[in-house]
Amino acid sequence: MSRPHPSSIAALTVAQLRDAGPATVNVLARTLHVSRTSVENVLGTLIDAGTVTRALTGRAGVGRPSWSYSFDAGSGCVAGVDVGTASIRVVVSDLSGEVIADHSGPGVSAQRGGESKLAAVVDEVREALRAAGIPMEKLRAAGLALPGIVSESGIVLNSVVIPEWSGADIGDHLARGLGAAVAVDNGVRLAAVAEHHLGAAQLVDDVLYVSVGNRIAIGLILAGEARRGVHDVAGDIGRLVLPELRTDSGQISWTNGRTAAEVFSRARDGDAAAQDELGTFVNRLGRALAILVMAVDPARVVVGGGLSRAREEFLSPLRHAVARHLQVAAEILVVQARLGDEAAVHGALVFAFRQRAAQIYGMAPMSVPPITPLGDGARN
The missing domain is CATH 1.10.10.10 (Winged helix-like DNA-binding domain superfamily/Winged helix DNA-binding domain)
Structure with a gap:
């Protein structure tokens, strides 16, 4: 032996x-x-x-x-960062995975040019650390979640949301700005990672995560590992699900309201057109999920993104639509994401621990610690 x-x-x-x-x-x-x-x-x-x-x-x-x-959990810290047009979210944990700071700042939409957007991300990470009283030199690594197709090496292959970053090694640029190692991946894929590690899909190794908000995308966990695919595009299904998606931004265009919330509100008030629009939307999404379920046969479908806040008002008809298109005896669990809007930023934190263990602990490989999110009321 x-x-x-x-x-x-x-x-x-x-x-x-x-x-x-x-x-x-x-x-x-x-x-x-x-x-x-x-x-x-x-x-x-x-x-x-x-x-x-x-x-x-x-x-x-x-x-x-x-x-x-x-x-010595307090000898350093790790950050998870979720970059979006409306907000930049940052969580910071100690080396044991306990989140000790949770910060949200303005998104990158107000910034002009790729460098300004990068600088905004660096500023928000620095502000998160400053507000928590953590010296910048304690930061050992960061994980970054962003909207776009990201290669395994961390290069942004394409992003319709932040087009200035397409073709750039954002991780390398951000590492220089933060003075710490950085790991980068697609936000929805990292949301799936978070739900698998600490959310609604713990102890389940085959998971289909679908984010339904302004856009539609999925993340796959197969045999416990996030699936990116040969060309790094696994999950970029939005335009195939809904032909009404805007080709320039990939956003869902609603006819009976500016937002999904408005369409839901009108449908509740008995507006037949809004009800029909939601019915068509749910049916198309259910059919797409049924196809994916038949292709990978997951143990669980986890629904996140903005529309998941509608809870059973959205999830119940979606379950029926998936079952109707599947027409199989097996019951597929379709559940609400546990982490909601916090999934991607916590997934980025998990990703940093997984990809940058050598910089965090001085040795690799190392297992990812249990991640403990910050309690409500303690955010800045």
């Missing part, structure tokens, strides 16, 4: 202390199924690196101190 490599023992030790709390050498050795000597060796290195601290808890025998070891 081969012995674990010291680097893997170090990663296991850090993850155990981070996720389960302080422990002694004996407890760590027993939990990790490694020798006490191996644990002692890596703990010395981790203490020197500032990742782990120790405290005297007593004496195990004559002249022999007893130490408890803890993960």
Whole structure:
């Protein structure tokens, strides 16, 4: 039987202390199924690196101190950023994944040019840290969620929402502005990641996430991993679902109201035209989801985006539409997203921990910590 490599023992030790709390050498050795000597060796290195601290808890025998070891979650921080035209949302967590700052600022629509939009993102991250009293130098990594097609290497291949960023390595530009490592991906894909990691699709490894708001897009989690596809376009289905989508922005154009909320309101008041428009919309979306369900056979369909706020008023007819088009005996769960508008920004945070573990912890690979969102009333 081969012995674990010291680097893997170090990663296991850090993850155990981070996720389960302080422990002694004996407890760590027993939990990790490694020798006490191996644990002692890596703990010395981790203490020197500032990742782990120790405290005297007593004496195990004559002249022999007893130490408890803890993960130093406050030695650095990680940010998740969701960039949109209307707002830039930032969450900041400590190294254990506990969110300690939640900030929202103006979107990029008011900025002219790609550089100004980038500068606005940097400014909002800096403001989130400043408002929380966190020194900028503590930022170790950031994840960025944005509207557009993003390559695996983080290059924005195309964005109709922020066209100035198309073809640019936004992660590299942002890393220079923040002085920290940056990981970039599509916002809906990262929303799916968040719902899988801490939302409505936990413990489910095959998930179809659909965002229905100003636009329509999906995110796929297959075998526990976000699916991007060979050409990085997995999920860009909006124009195929609704021919009424505006070709310049991909936004849904409503006939019986300026917004979906207005159309819903008129439908509630008995407006037949609004009711027909919603019925057509739900039927087309249900058919598209039924096709996707038959293609990938997910355990759960999670519905997020602005229209999910209508709850059962929207979800119930959508469930019926999906079932009607499927015409199979199997019941497909269609549920409301748990994180709502917070999904993409928390997905960006998860993505940063997953993609930039070496910069965050000084070692890789490392598991992603449990993410604990900030409680209501504590946002700035």
